[in-house]
Amino acid sequence: MKNRITELLGVQHPIVQAPMGWIARAQLASAVSNAGAFGIIETSSGRLDEVREEVAKMKTLTEMPWGINVAQAFVRDPDIVSFVADQGVRFVTTSAGDPNRYCDALKGRGLTVFHVVPSLAAAEKAIAAGVDGLVVEGGEGGGFKNSREVATMVLLPLIASKTRLPIIAAGGITDGRTMAAAFALGAEGVQMGTRMVSAAESPVHRNWKDAIVNAKETDTVFLNRHGPGPALRALRTEKTTKFELEPPPNIMAEMGRALELYFGGDMEAAIALSGQVAGRIDSVKPVAQIIGETIAEFDAVMRELGARYGKVGEAA
Incomplete structure (x- = not known):
């Protein structure tokens, strides 16, 4: 092409x-x-x-x-x-x-x-x-x-x-x-x-990859629409489901333990950013x-x- x-x-x-x-x-x-x-x-x-x-x-x-x-x-x-x-x-x-x-x-x-x-x-x-x-x-x-x-x-x-x-x-x-x-x-x-x-x-940890593979098309949430700070789209977890209705005072502070999620696999440690296409991904594959x-x-x-x-x- x-x-x-x-x-x-x-x-x-x-x-x-x-x-x-x-x-x-x-x-x-x-x-x-x-x-x-x-x-x-x-x-x-x-x-x-x-x-x-x-x-x-x-x-x-x-x-x-x-x-x-x-x-x-x-x-x-x-x-x-x-x-x-x-x-x-x-x-x-x-x-x-x-x-x-x-x-x-x-x-x-x-x-x-x-x-x-x-x-x-x-x-x-x-x-x-x-x-x-x-x-x-x-x-x-x-x-x-x-x-x-x-x-x-x-x-x-x-x-x-x-x-x-x-x-x-x-x-x-x-x-x-x-x-x-x-x-x-x-x-x-x-x-x-x-x-x-x-x-x-x-x-990233396999837990995050598995969460994407297992997600439905409705399993992302749009957070912090009214600020302060940026809005985010993320995977639905217990934490983000709560934040959807009850935004924290500082959404970025919730990323303070991001590495525990990203590489430690604790899906509740921070916010797992993800798009709606998680609902269309059904397996982990090599990039090539x-x-x-x-x-x-x-x-x-x-x-x-x-x-x-x-x-x-x-x-x-």
Whole structure:
């Protein structure tokens, strides 16, 4: 497949792994890149010393293209632009903040910059800032969300109708059929988060992966809609079910024991961020298998639709 996303990223498949805090590190990201897709190293954990170590590991694990995410709400290092540019990557996503903050500086160092947007207004601001493209993130995706979430089915074609910039779709993407749907709605690439959390190479505890595999489509909750702090989409647990109706005073304080959940397997220690596609994931698979099956199904769906509807509108 060749389009603007594969050309900008230098990859075989226009599939990007989401930059999830503590999870999107060398072990997972290198597996994604080695499978012909695009791995991303996170900064949203805020632990840049550890991120530096992961970047060094990444360089030993893959020779394929990969990138870095700058999560502005969690990164306080004034030298973050130089840090990113010095890694030799050509692509960066920015998120959780004003696209004007780093766009010019990153592009001035020769990087391609995509900004993550949850609304048309945010997309228009990013476009005005001069970004090279957009990651359009629907509200069904997991993690930190806009408090007024809009589903990918609505948000993606809306933004695509307002810009000619290349778009990567996020939220609700887990296989080739959803990838094909995203392309029909205006995307040229897709981003997978929850699907990658559940992958064999994901570093999270098996309890979290099993919770995703066992989840129904209704087993996520949308938390903290009215603040203060960010809204979140997470797996339903005893803790998050309570928080759905009785929000804590500080939702971010509930992430203080995140590592006990992420790597210790205590699903009540913190908040297990997850998208609604958890309800469509039924097994733990290696990254290469996920990517391969996604592309095969995407091709099959596109061919099937072409064969079924390709002559619609033609004269009899």
